[in-house]
Amino acid sequence: MDEIDRNITVALQLDGSAGLAELAKVAGLSVSATAERVKRLEERGVIRAWRADLDPVAAGCPLLVHILVTVAPGRDETAFRMAMRRQETVLECHAITGDWTYLLKVRLADLPALDAFLNDELRAQSGVQRVETLLAIATVKETSILPVAPATEE
Amino acid sequence: MDEIDRNITVALQLDGSAGLAELAKVAGLSVSATAERVKRLEERGVIRAWRADLDPVAAGCPLLVHILVTVAPGRDETAFRMAMRRQETVLECHAITGDWTYLLKVRLADLPALDAFLNDELRAQSGVQRVETLLAIATVKETSILPVAPATEE
DNA sequence: GCTGAAATTGGTTCGTG
DNA sequence: CACGAACCAATTTCAGC
Numbered sequence: 387m388d389e390i391d392r393n394i395t396v397a398l399q400l401d402g403s404a405g406l407a408e409l410a411k412v413a414g415l416s417v418s419a420t421a422e423r424v425k426r427l428e429e430r431g432v433i434r435a436w437r438a439d440l441d442p443v444a445a446g447c448p449l450l451v452h453i454l455v456t457v458a459p460g461r462d463e464t465a466f467r468m469a470m471r472r473q474e475t476v477l478e479c480h481a482i483t484g485d486w487t488y489l490l491k492v493r494l495a496d497l498p499a500l501d502a503f504l505n506d507e508l509r510a511q512s513g514v515q516r517v518e519t520l521l522a523i524a525t526v527k528e529t530s531i532l533p534v535a536p537a538t539e540e
Numbered sequence: 541m542d543e544i545d546r547n548i549t550v551a552l553q554l555d556g557s558a559g560l561a562e563l564a565k566v567a568g569l570s571v572s573a574t575a576e577r578v579k580r581l582e583e584r585g586v587i588r589a590w591r592a593d594l595d596p597v598a599a600g601c602p603l604l605v606h607i608l609v610t611v612a613p614g615r616d617e618t619a620f621r622m623a624m625r626r627q628e629t630v631l632e633c634h635a636i637t638g639d640w641t642y643l644l645k646v647r648l649a650d651l652p653a654l655d656a657f658l659n660d661e662l663r664a665q666s667g668v669q670r671v672e673t674l675l676a677i678a679t680v681k682e683t684s685i686l687p688v689a690p691a692t693e694e
Numbered sequence: 695g696c697t698g699a700a701a702t703t704g705g706t707t708c709g710t711g
Numbered sequence: 712c713a714c715g716a717a718c719c720a721a722t723t724t725c726a727g728c
Contacts, residue, residue, distance in 0.1 A: 387598075395599065398592035402556070406722065419696050421722070432598040437591055437684065438552035444541075444586040445549065446689025450634065452606075452643055467680045474687040479680040480604065489606055489674060495689050520643060526621045526633040530591065530684045533628040535600025535649050560705065573713050575705070 387432070390415065392534050394423055395432065399531045402436055439530070447475070447493040450525065451500060453508065454486040456516040463487075466511050473507060475499075486518075541586070544569065546688050548577055549586065553685045556590055593684070601629070601647040604679065605654060607662065608640040610670040617641075620665050627661060629653075640672075 390413050397404065397412050410420040427433045442448060457463055470479040470490065478491035490508075494500050500519075508517060544567050551558065551566050564574040581587045596602060611617055624633040624644065632645035644662075648654050654673075662671060 387600075395592065395594060399594065400591075401589060402592045403590035405720095416697050418698075418723080418725095422695080430598070431595055433592045434595050435555060435593040436557035437554075437593050438549065438556045438587045439589040439591050439684070440549060440553060440686050440688070441585055441588050442686055444584070445686045446541075447686055452634075452636070471681050474685075476681060477684070477686075478682045480606075480676040480682075481678040481680065482606070483675040483677060484672070486674070488680075489676075493686060518638070520640070521637040522634040522643075523637060524635040526635065526642075527625050527630060528632045528634075530593070530631070531628075532594050532596055532599045532601055532631075532647060534594070559703095570714050572706080572715075576713085 389536070391423060391427060391432075392536055394420070395427065395534050398424070398433065399534075442493060446495055449494040449496060449500060450522040451492050451494070452520040452522070453490040453492060453504075454516075454518040454520070455488040455490065455508070455514060456485070457487040458513045458515050461513040463513070466513060469507070469511055473503075475503060486516075543690070545577060545581060545586075546690055548574070549581065549688050552578070552587065553688075596647060600649055603648040603650060603654060604676040605646050605648070606674040606676070607644040607646060607658075608670075608672040608674070609642040609644065609662070609668060610639070611641040612667045612669050615667040617667070620667060623661070623665055627657075629657060640670075 394409065394413055397409055406417045406420050406424075409424075410417045413420050413423065415423070424433070442450070457466060466488075467479070470476050470488075475492050475494055476490055477493055478489075480489050481487065482489050492500075492503065494503060504517065504519065508514060548563065548567050551563055560571045560574050560578075563578070564571045567574050567577065569577070578587070596604070611620060620642075621633070624630050624642075629646050629648055630644055631647055632643075634643050635641065636643050646657065648657060658671065658673065662668060
């Protein structure tokens with residue numbers, strides 16, 4: 387993971403359809419050497435997948451909510467976690483520090499869908515004590531582009 | 541945006557490197573018809589970009605924090621929003637309902653980097669009154685794959 | 695490990711039903 | 712609007728440095 391790999395990963399996050407010729411220029415290498423680098427980044431698991439980045443509104447899920455959840459202590463949370471993983475509308479689920487147990491990121495079509503999710507999916511889970519819904523009024527920024535740290539050894 | 545487009549967008553989110561031959565099978569169309577569909581989805585802005593999906597740990601930003609921020613009312617928040625957009629570590633910034641003004645999603649290398657971000661970038665912004673940091677202990681789920689709504693007209 | 699050219703597997707573009 | 716074949720540009724492979 388040298389400086390060249392860093393440049394490649396940054397470029398491929400911005401535009402993965404650019405092609406090796408374009409990529410070779412930013413890497414400062416030949417086309418074949420660049421292809422080799424990309425293949426190694428895939429093998430090492432740095433690049434996990436190639437994805438189409440969709441517009442949430444066009445995809446039919448314009449509503450974005452973050453939900454703070456408190457789960458009763460001492461309970462086995464495996465069932466809760468499995469249920470969150472299974473739900474397609476749940477984009478993220480993190481166990482967090484502080485007063486709350488989990489923070490969810492959920493994308494939905496409309497408010498009735500939110501109502502249904504809160505009642506049928508979330509509050510239906512055993513152990514769920516407290517729920518607070520934070521509705522996104524405006525999204526200032528939303529990206530999946532990670533800040534690749536410079537100069538990480540092997 | 542019919543059922544075929546839905547299948548295509550779902551498949552391309554899961555694996556954008558599959559190729560048109562593979563994609564044509566899940567779409568139930570010929571290769572050229574599938575290519576036409578994909579091109580139209582790009583033109584209509586449903587597909588915004590093609591990206592390499594990186595592993596956050598391998599990319600050197602294993603620390604994930606969500607930060608709730610209260611900004612003094614009546615202030616012009618343009619400067620704050622611009623600053624958040626400029627920061628590469630800030631993956632998301634949403635204006636939200638409830639007691640807080642903004643919710644941030646931030647990825648960092650380590651705790652010193654978090655300390656630096658809170659002091660130099662966030663609290664340094666004029667108007668910032670209250671900050672609460674929610675550190676992710678464990679990530680149960682984190683995906684960028686959107687739940688594409690079925691049967692959305694035009 | 696990188697280079698550059700040959701070989702091959704794609705995607706793209708046409709005419710046709 | 713979808714199909715199939717020919718075209719063309721891409722990636723992949725390989726010998727040499």
